[in-house]
Amino acid sequence: MVFDPGLLLNAIVSGLLLGGFYALATSGLTIAFGMLDVVNIAHPTFIVLGAFATFALNQATGLDPILCCLILLPVFFLLGRGFYDVYYRFFERRGDAAIQGLAFFFGVMFVVEVSLSLIFGPNHQHVETPYAWTNLGIGPVDLPVRMLIPCAMAAVGIGAVTLFFRTTFIGRAVAAVGQDEGALRLVAIDPLKIKRLAFGLSLLLAALAGGALLVVQPVDPWAGHTFIGRVFAICILGGLASMRGSWMAALLFGVIENVTATYLGPSWSPAVAFGLLLLTLAVRPQGLFAR
């Protein structure tokens, strides 16, 4: 293949855009898995649930899917809080979190998928938007709105959550809860309350990612499977508990996938991306971007 600078540039730019979506998809997991140590294997399925909820609201009201998604955020926040209560009561408190908790989320994933296919049928669902087909290309570089919107949603969503973690007292407590529960008790904060809030945020971000997913591609109940490996890989590459780290890892992951797809052939992009993860785990298990 002849070297074409436009091709490389596009591979990188599209990879960054894709990475933006991955960052949003991973952000909730960074909270659940990285900070709370909850191995929520069902996270991508919650994203799909968010997409279907957005789809249903859009069909019912005719509102723009992104607006629908925003309306749904509080619902998912509450759902997350309730969910954590169940998880805490039946698994974490009993000390069975590791293996049983994992299987629990597997079960949840299964139930959510089957329920969605019962309600919506096995078909793909999608939402028509006026901007879906627009490309704000600059010169030879493609900037499809379909990929830009998730990126922007990622920036706003992750930015807001990061700001919350950095600037508010409760937010700092969330960031600390994974590292030292005892310290929180000392300052008279109930760790359970904090964890519940954090898991609520995790599902809120999942719903936001769901809205974005619906813009990116048609969604079926099993669409989450595509992302399980990716989001966990990105979370670990990013050093687990770091929002900034998972951002950077997501961008790197997107760029690697798309550059590989462009030059080596798309067939090899998962192998290259996951090979990188395996290598990272073997050599630097604390993640590429851990501080």
Added chain:
Amino acid sequence: MMKFTRRSLLATGSAMVLAAGLGLSAPALAQSGEPIKIGFSMALTGGLASNGKAALAAMQIWEEEINGRGGLIGRPVKLVYYDDQSNGATVPGIVTKLIDVDKVDLLLSGYSTAAIAPAMPIVIQKKMVFLTLLGFNMNSEFKYDRYFSMIPAGSDANRDFSKGFLEVAATMDPKPKSIAVVNLDAEFPKRASDGLKDNLKKYDLKVVYDQSYPPTTVDFLPIIRAVAAAKPDLVYFVSYPVDSAGLIRAIREVGLKAMMVGGGMVGPQIGSFKTMMGPAMNNMVIWDTYVPEKTLNFPGIQELLAKYQPRSQGLDPLGFYVPPLAYANMQILEQAVTKVGKIDQGALAEYMHANTFSTVLGDVKFDKMGEWSQERLLLVQYQNINGNGLEQFKQPGTQAILYPPQYKSGNLVYPFEAKR
């Protein structure tokens, strides 16, 4: 000793539960006027469920019709089917259950190769007639003389699949010189793309891009970009619905230019896909099995669609793709059994090899491998699509048939240019 006893209890107990649960203890019904049982596995959950359910709907329409007409050779008909969960590994169990336990009289396949292949050794061993649905070039491996294939691809499906595309491409002026091939990493797409490359020897075409992509691909922009950079005259895709959608979006977003674009995409045949993509499919050239063009007005097809569409809730709203194929299988079965006059697998197979059947997809004749003796895949160009409405696709004109010549209903519009 304690453990040993518990263990043996457990084993025997579970064997009994298994036997009871699988319905082995129920004595077989034997009454006069006993229904003719037609058995099959079908994908009712999992990835292939939308097509599997559409197929089932068409088969049930036939079941109602035939029982309304007083049954088959005087006996009522009953469909016996189990969900294979879109998973081939469940098929051997289901097929043996159908044959051994349910004692079905006639056997059909589930949807597509993955559901057919695992059934083959069993079917061969039991010497059953086997009508299959969308199995791609299956019998070349088994060479079973009671296999009959419902896919209008002809005896050399791998190659025949892309024949129309290349034939039509060759009619353009100037003649195309290069081709890009993109396929999904899966059984059918890989075979179809290999078949295309075999065909190329006949044409003076250079392959300038040839890549496959994994089913987990999210972003198709890099693929289309790389295709565009190779500047091919023809672009041939073999893909499944989600990735077909992703590819078509990317084609528009990149603004891909070529003389002819399309090929072996799966998805555009389905109504919900047509409304999802709408005008984005304009001028794409894609294979098909049935479209409502005047040249394809086979007897019964309109009636079938009229019955199917009202019950398509949650399924393909048009039903052009799988339902006619599934229904045609039933028609063939009906005609063969009626003419032979009894359920005799050998006689049925012999009759089916020897005769031509009239179906909603036109006349079907099988060759000695059980494939259609006359390859009849359509090549369709999407034209004049406005907006995302469903009704326009029920009318002639939006899906012009370019190939085969006997059904031609429109002219090729080229070159292909995707508006950004």
Added chain:
Amino acid sequence: MRFYLGAVGVTALVFLAFHLAGIEYLWFTAYVVVQYVVLATAWNILGGYAGYVNFGSAAFFAVGTYAAVALHKMGIGNLWLMMAAGGVTAGLLGLAMGYLTLRLRGAYFSIATLSLAVLLQTIITNWSYLGGSRGVYVIRPSEVAVFTSFVEYLFAVMLLLALAAICIARYIEKSRLGYGLAAIRDDELAAEASGVPTLRLKLIATTVSGGLMGMAGAPMPYYSTFIEPASAFGLNYAVNAMAMPLVGGLKTWVGPLVGALMMGTAQQIATVTISSAVNLLLVGLLLIGFLMLAPQGIVGLIKGRAKR
């Protein structure tokens, strides 16, 4: 010794019962259930005994399957050789995975196994000698000596493998190795301090577990006739291999056996009865319910009852 004789006896009885039933369908379904007994038992050697959760069971299974396919391509159709090849290849893979991930614990290890599965699937998908993404047909012989049909033979072989797997699991559990693995599961650092050579034990566990999974995968080409990467690496294997021991109980060899027999049988029955999405939903809810209300699995539940 009495246990092993008993186990052989029970296996022979089970085979005899199914042989006398003489229904091919039973062999087909029982094969699947017994195959899951092997997978669950193998998973449990690493996951239940040593506490290392393997998400990549499907990869070991598929490596066994494809080792058999490779042999078949080379013209070797002997089932025992295929199983040996599958076992050795998957065992070596387990050993390699053990080395690669020796520093990883908890979820890190699990994600690493998941990545390994993705990597291997990509390689197989692009390996045209083994059929690549277009898949490969392996037509089973129609007859075999002694047995009524080849499927009964497959069933018998899988039954023997299950017997072997359970004996190995029980041997490990009751042996000194078992105490070492339990110590690793509970506290790896404390295990080291008590003189447990943790790395060596983990490597033994990954190798034995992987090898058994590979052997379980090796007869698959003959069972299903058509093998392609997407189904060979199917999520089903990974989920069931893990869920079955969890439902049964993790700490003893009985757990995976009970879990696999129960869930495997339930799945087989669900396939041919009121099969629908609702049915799958019930299976999923049942799994969740079990995990919430019987965290030590069925075995734990029964033991708890017995104590009370």
Added chain:
Amino acid sequence: MSDIQLAVAGLQKRFGGFTALGGIDFQARRGERIGIIGPNGSGKSTFVNCLAGALRHDGGTIRFNGEDIGGLPAHGRAWRGLARTFQLPRPFTSLSVRENIFVPLVNLGHRPGQAVVPDAELKDRADQALMRVGLAAKADELPKSLTQVELRKLELAKAIATGPDLLISDEAMAGLSHSEVDEILDLLFDINRGGTTVIMIEHIIRAVTRFSERLLVLVAGEKIADGEPQGVLALAEVEKAYLGQ
């Protein structure tokens, strides 16, 4: 063989840019009772972990019974007769108290000059160890039903079941009551009488001074004193760095 059992020379350990141990020299004679004290963060635990192999040191040598054990993993050091207890008890929670003792016992066969413990003797050997620490009555219980002090005793029983040459006890008494501290101390004296060298890391000065023949003081990763307990405690810098806190 010389009288020196453990010889540490120039032991260094860094975490990133932070120097946890700045080159410690230290020797222990066979059968000695040694106490190590130091303020929080002085490197006591790091020192123990480097000796026992839970951490890899960055410089210096560790010789045990004349052999360089610096390159050995933790279990390799255990096999050579170096036992330790953890600051916070780390029982094997899914095993019964007796089975907890099986774990070190079944690995005893790896120790040079030691025979494999036959299956038939395992139970007796484990029960002996439990008897010594006074846990015999709890042998069939799970660790989660034990009290704090019983968990400490279980730690000790695990460590001494194999008859180690050297026992490093890492703050085995923190958080215990006055009488419980005495119980543990009596145990350690008993172990020492059996010929085992004991190195005790402790915060409780009363316990250390009662137990130790020799006292070592670590401050900020450096050894600032080493000698007879009363004399060491009287040193001005020890008082300043440690007691004056």
